[in-house]
Amino acid sequence: MFHPTVARLTYRALLGRRRALLLCALPALLIVVACAVRAMNGADDQVTTQLLGGFALATMVPLIGVIAGTGAIGPEIDDGSVVYLLSKPVRRTSVILTKLVVASGVTVVFSAVPVFVAGFVLNGNSQQIAVAYTVAAAVASLAYSALFLMLATLSRHAVVIGLIYALIWEALFGSLVSGAKMLSVQQWSLALAEKIAGAGAEITSDVALPAAIVLLLVAVVGSSALAGQKLRSLTLAGED
Amino acid sequence: MSTLHIDRVSRWFGNVVAVNDITMTIGPGVTGLLGPNGAGKSTLIHMMSGFLAPSSGSVTLETGGTASGAPAPVDGAGDGERTPPPGTPVWRHEESYRHIGLVPEREGMYDFLTGHEFVLANAELHQLSDPRAAAAEALATVEMEHAQDRRISTYSKGMRQRVKMASALVHQPSVLLLDEPFNGMDPRQRMQLMELLRRMGDEGRTVLFSSHILEEVEQLASHIEVIVAGRHAASGDFRKIRRLMTDRPHRYLVRSSDDRKLAGALIADASTAGIEVDQQEDALRIQAVDFTRFTALLPRVAREHGIRLYTVSPSDESLESVFSYLVAA
Numbered sequence: 017m018f019h020p021t022v023a024r025l026t027y028r029a030l031l032g033r034r035r036a037l038l039l040c041a042l043p044a045l046l047i048v049v050a051c052a053v054r055a056m057n058g059a060d061d062q063v064t065t066q067l068l069g070g071f072a073l074a075t076m077v078p079l080i081g082v083i084a085g086t087g088a089i090g091p092e093i094d095d096g097s098v099v100y101l102l103s104k105p106v107r108r109t110s111v112i113l114t115k116l117v118v119a120s121g122v123t124v125v126f127s128a129v130p131v132f133v134a135g136f137v138l139n140g141n142s143q144q145i146a147v148a149y150t151v152a153a154a155v156a157s158l159a160y161s162a163l164f165l166m167l168a169t170l171s172r173h174a175v176v177i178g179l180i181y182a183l184i185w186e187a188l189f190g191s192l193v194s195g196a197k198m199l200s201v202q203q204w205s206l207a208l209a210e211k212i213a214g215a216g217a218e219i220t221s222d223v224a225l226p227a228a229i230v231l232l233l234v235a236v237v238g239s240s241a242l243a244g245q246k247l248r249s250l251t252l253a254g255e256d
Numbered sequence: 257m258s259t260l261h262i263d264r265v266s267r268w269f270g271n272v273v274a275v276n277d278i279t280m281t282i283g284p285g286v287t288g289l290l291g292p293n294g295a296g297k298s299t300l301i302h303m304m305s306g307f308l309a310p311s312s313g314s315v316t317l318e319t320g321g322t323a324s325g326a327p328a329p330v331d332g333a334g335d336g337e338r339t340p341p342p343g344t345p346v347w348r349h350e351e352s353y354r355h356i357g358l359v360p361e362r363e364g365m366y367d368f369l370t371g372h373e374f375v376l377a378n379a380e381l382h383q384l385s386d387p388r389a390a391a392a393e394a395l396a397t398v399e400m401e402h403a404q405d406r407r408i409s410t411y412s413k414g415m416r417q418r419v420k421m422a423s424a425l426v427h428q429p430s431v432l433l434l435d436e437p438f439n440g441m442d443p444r445q446r447m448q449l450m451e452l453l454r455r456m457g458d459e460g461r462t463v464l465f466s467s468h469i470l471e472e473v474e475q476l477a478s479h480i481e482v483i484v485a486g487r488h489a490a491s492g493d494f495r496k497i498r499r500l501m502t503d504r505p506h507r508y509l510v511r512s513s514d515d516r517k518l519a520g521a522l523i524a525d526a527s528t529a530g531i532e533v534d535q536q537e538d539a540l541r542i543q544a545v546d547f548t549r550f551t552a553l554l555p556r557v558a559r560e561h562g563i564r565l566y567t568v569s570p571s572d573e574s575l576e577s578v579f580s581y582l583v584a585a
Contacts, residue, residue, distance in 0.1 A: 021380040025366060032368055095364025100374075100423060103305065103358045104381040105350050248348055252307040252360070 022114040030087050042076045043130035050134035064138040068149040077127045077153050078182035081160025086175050088119040090168035109244040123157035143214035152205035159201045166239035169246040197222040204228040257320035258430040258462050259283045261341035265313035274299040276486040286457035288477030289466040296486040297466040301435045305358045306346040318343030357424035361435035367409035371419045378423040394422040413440035434465040450476045510540045511567035521557045
């Protein structure tokens with residue numbers, strides 16, 4: 017199912033110069049802020065939760081998911097080079113799964129890993145907060161990658177739609193409308209973090225853990241299946 | 257040996273019909289798909305290469321000899337009286353690409369790779385047993401070894417075209433589809449590619465290329481399919497089509513020092529079918545049936561009668577009018 021050539025083409029496209037810089041910016045900011053907070057305030061569990069939950073999980077992870085998820089296939093579809101990938105006897109599901117592995121791998125490296133580092137810098141993993149948010153970020157990375165990868169096969173405006181989802185739905189709408197929280201990758205991953213962290217860490221999710229796991233699975237499997245279907249019947253637009 | 261069967265294929269986009277009820281069979285040898293820009297050539301090639309579903313009809317690929325029990329086509333043959341075309345539908349059938357090599361018209365092609373990396377990746381995607389050897393051979397065939405370690409982003413248009421060609425050849429396909437392959441090539445590259453395609457046709461491969469330039473097609477293709485405005489306008493040997501094109505009536509607009517005298521002198525010759533004196537334009541509209549004879553006749557007649565020619569302009573020399581004549585023929 018995993019195709020090494022597809023993977024190589026994908027990560028080389030993803031980690032091209034400009035995109036790599038873009039991917040580095042937010043994690044670098046997170047770690048710089050973490051260092052500054054620790055230097056000025058000392059270790060504080062509540063500040064750790066606020067920074068990792070409020071900034072890292074709510075904003076950074078979805079943004080990196082948008083860049084990596086759409087970037088794993090969107091540019092290829094845009095410039096037509098996806099033809100070389102698809103004019104081959106390679107199963108479309110295998111193309112999508114490989115790209116999902118690469119996109120979520122990149123998202124984990126650029127979001128979950130920095131979360132782990134920042135968590136240790138902030139409070140030395142007291143009450144398992146760093147580990148809890150790292151796991152949440154990793155799971156969210158997979159879900160965002162799958163969703164945005166699918167979006168890139170469906171629409172040329174995947175980046176814009178992804179940004180709207182990441183910034184407006186997850187960050188703003190989710191906090192105002194309680195129903196929206198049920199359909200939020202952030203809340204699903206928080207349910208995991210809640211389970212892992214100590215009771216005093218004050219990590220809470222609006223979604224119960226079993227529901228969160230089911231919804232995560234549905235999102236990942238469903239969007240990959242849809243993306244594979246879409247790729248099977250990808251149509252070339254004529255230039256004239 | 258492979259054959260592509262295009263059976264009553266139409267394709268529309270919303271209200272626009274791009275390809276209108278075309279039936280043709282593309283067999284071994286070089287076939288030229290000729291037509292003006294926007295005639296539907298690309299749409300047809302996209303359907304032949306499995307990147308577009310026909311709105312109606314079917315495109316099937318019949319692979320000769322070693323066909324591993326390809327299932328009979330199920331869709332596309334609604335009525336009972338016609339037997340469905342042989343082979344397997346190309347649309348949504350990845351395995352077809354073991355037999356098809358495609359050279360798309362668009363330029364996007366992983367510019368961050370070197371030429372060698374690109375062709376090698378194509379060989380690997382085909383799951384060839386020795387992708388390195390296959391890539392080396394394909395690059396040698398298009399004579400791109402000298403630049404194979406440069407990034408594709410540094411290539412000229414002709415070089416890109418050759419690397420695209422190498423990527424399509426890497427698995428030795430029995431069918432090669434090329435969408436406007438000569439665009440942007442200099443004359444030398446054009447000749448090299450023609451030579452290569454001719455060779456592939458002689459080897460018994462099914463080679464189809466599209467072009468809007470008649471001279472290109474007649475130099476290379478033994479068989480021509482002409483498409484105009486989505487319709488199949490003509491099909492057959494290039495000599496036949498060439499004759500249709502040169503023998504068609506030519507129209508000229510002529511202004512001279514004495515239009516009526518010139519008209520009288522011209523109509524005496526059999527190469528002229530009709531002359532109209534256009535009062536508004538103050539000119540003659542001449543319809544010539546024998547192109548070569550008329551072009552020699554006109555200046556001679558003018559000199560003999562002491563008439564000065566001010567304007568001689570063909571009024572329907574655009575490719576479109578040539579093609580629309582073919583449609584009517």
